Amino acid sequence: MSAEIAKRFTAKERPAVTSYSPATQDQLLAIRVNAGIETLADSERFAAAEPDLVEAIVEGVGQFAAGEFAPLNRIGDLEGAKLENGVxxxxxxxKEAYDAYVEQxxxxxxxxxxxxxQGLPFTLACNVLENLGTANMAFNLLPMLSVGAIEALEHHGSDAQKEKYLPNLVSGAWSGTMNLTEPQAGSDVGALRATATPIETGEHAGKYLIQGQKIYITWGEHELAGNIIHLVLARLPDAPEGTRGISLFIVPKYHVKEDGSLGPKNDLRCVSLEHKLGINASPTCVMSYGDNGECIGELVGAENRGLMAMFTMMNNARINVGNQGVQIGERATQQAFYYAQERVQSARAGSPDKNPVAIIEHADVRRMLLRMKALTEGARALLYFCAGQVDRGTIGDAAAKSRAEVLVPLVKAWGTDIGVEVAGIGVQIHGGMGFIEETGAAQHWRDSKIAPIYEGTNGIQAADLVTRKLGMDGGEAVTSLLAQIVSESADEPQLKALAEDCLAIAQWMQGEASLDDRLAGSVPFCTMMAVAVAGWQLVKQRAAVAAGAAPSLARTKPVTVRFFLDRIVPEAAGLKASATAGADLLYELPAEVLAG
Structure with a gap:
């Protein structure tokens, strides 16, 4: 903080970068009510997820995150990751915090x-990541990518590959990455140029020589884990063009011997680290494979079916990126409440007492704080509802599996949009001090901005919703969800009306709307659906609290939910005109005229 700015505040008034306090009770409420953890525990697969264990995990990881990851958040932002002589x-x-994470x-x-x-529900893995990411979003990207790599290999790897790689990935001794993007391809994965050439003879016969460059590889190089297992998309010789000709390969940083011990380093390297707006402690790498023609990889699954295998990892990652919206929203909200109680400025409007009060007493600050809280809790309810549906799909519930597919773009797109909005409001509550880096409020906004971009931009998520997801099960996957919200929202007319509007838009998109019309309205429609589902799930939370669940939330939850229903839901309803406006106006001007 500059001396000039520091002079304006007393020591007590000077803002501080606050630590993380786990939102344990709201998390437990969402896990019980929205994910339905208790009914999951009725299944043989998840029988271990009994209430005492669930509570111990949520409380335990919250304490761990606050004690180990949170203290590193600010220093990670200020110092960041650095590439020195290829390391x-x-x-x-x-390193010490990651070792503790693995050990525990x-x-x-x-x-x-x-x-x-431990074979516990995905819902609880989401909670681990929520706590770690709220404490330190950049650091949390390391275990987040490993979780996705584990799932991809579990579903698509051979038995030998699972035995070779999964134990150390599961423990965290090794970490995992996903390598899709190339400089010329961006989101068009089918345009990749990385190659995989079969090795016919010698000790590596049956494997492949990998060659190419990948960009934006999160935690692509580091020294915290003993090995890094890269999952790399590449094209075999004579493979079909586009996405139909992509295969997936395991490319370890260090070769793994038959006995599981590490061999020499593979022919791969980190060329550079990206200089980013935020998440500075997360090394975002440009990776080069096969500079010396000696990079060895193993095929995962069938030839030319790599994108299908990678989508297993990507869907997992998209839910977890939506989780990041909750994480950064929670962290920014906590800091904003702390600051609003400490910062004294002006008398309350209309008060006969002209003494200045803490800014939390001012109406517009109250509005902003309640908005932050309502949006964050709404996104959390949506996240855990989706996670619970994923877990039900795992134990054989086909309808829940389809529903989870529909929910993924809502969680990813709206969840991350919420993260950005809430972090931005946090800066606003700090006033001019929010624009000063020393308060830490700006870090939350800078960190938040990547989430709507990676793992498929939010525009891509919305496009997925109105194309593939809208057509699932003959349209039933979307319409049955919306119809259920309508039928269960009789006591909340605004929420019911929003769900009815969403249902009408879905039917219009399934019928007379052209593909361009659907895409033109995809983002507002995605937002409307996400708000409808989140509001519905918040109402369920409110009812549970009224019935005696989470006594510590008895005062706050009804107010938060009411704010969401009265303020957020009507805003979403106002997007109907945009969702159904069609694409004609978007293409009224030729590109050169529009840009001119």
């Missing part, structure tokens, strides 16, 4: 028991 260095404390078993929560995991 990525992190600030002091990161947090990486293994939902992984298969056959490979050292």
């Amino acid at each position: 990525v260095r992190l600030p002091d404390g990161f 078993g947090w990486n293994a929560i939902a992984s298969p028991e056959a490979f050292g995991g």
